[in-house]
Amino acid sequence: MNLHDRAKACARVGILDSKAEADLSAALTKWFVATYVKGLTLTRLRSVGVGEAWTAYVQLIEKSDLNAITAVRKVDPNNAAILKQSTEGMIQHLQQLATGAIEPMGKPKKPPAPRKPAAAKKASKGGVLENSRH
Numbered sequence: 001m002n003l004h005d006r007a008k009a010c011a012r013v014g015i016l017d018s019k020a021e022a023d024l025s026a027a028l029t030k031w032f033v034a035t036y037v038k039g040l041t042l043t044r045l046r047s048v049g050v051g052e053a054w055t056a057y058v059q060l061i062e063k064s065d066l067n068a069i070t071a072v073r074k075v076d077p078n079n080a081a082i083l084k085q086s087t088e089g090m091i092q093h094l095q096q097l098a099t100g101a102i103e104p105m106g107k108p109k110k111p112p113a114p115r116k117p118a119a120a121k122k123a124s125k126g127g128v129l130e131n132s133r134h
Contacts, residue, residue, distance in 0.1 A: 032060050037067045040074040042097065042104065049098025058091055068094070079105040 001009070014024035036044065036057065048057045061067045068090040072082055075097055082093050096102045 029063075033067065037061070037070050038074070040071050042075050045071075045075050045094065045098045046100065049095065049100075054095065054098065058095075061091060061094075062087065076104040078107050 010024060014020045036048070048054055061071060065087050068087045069083060071094060072079070072090045076082060076093070079093075082090060085093065093102075097104065
């Protein structure tokens with residue numbers, strides 16, 4: 001039995017009892033968050049970036065604003081501006097990343113540290129003539 005068939009079978013059995021349904025829902029939510037929110041990578045996001053998989057991903061990520069925020073932070077950690085967007089805006093950003101329309105923002109470069117002025121050399125005792133042999 002492949003994963004798709006097993007998941008459908010579990011769902012058919014799980015909905016027969018409210019406790020079993022709640023347990024299955026909790027287990028699936030935990031798996032989704034661990035794998036596709038907290039464990040999200042750009043490669044994994046791009047694997048779900050098209051077709052039915054993307055539609056399912058959006059349905060699951062929309063259940064919590066925190067999921068969208070966490071997902072964006074995982075794949076575009078240097079883009080602080082996107083975190084000010086709505087959940088819909090963050091999901092659109094995720095879709096652009098998933099399709100390769102945009103790339104994650106690069107890590108900002110630190111400005112170079114100011115250089116300290118070179119210390120002045122101490123004058124040696126005596127001048128050129130005094131130190132020379134005549």
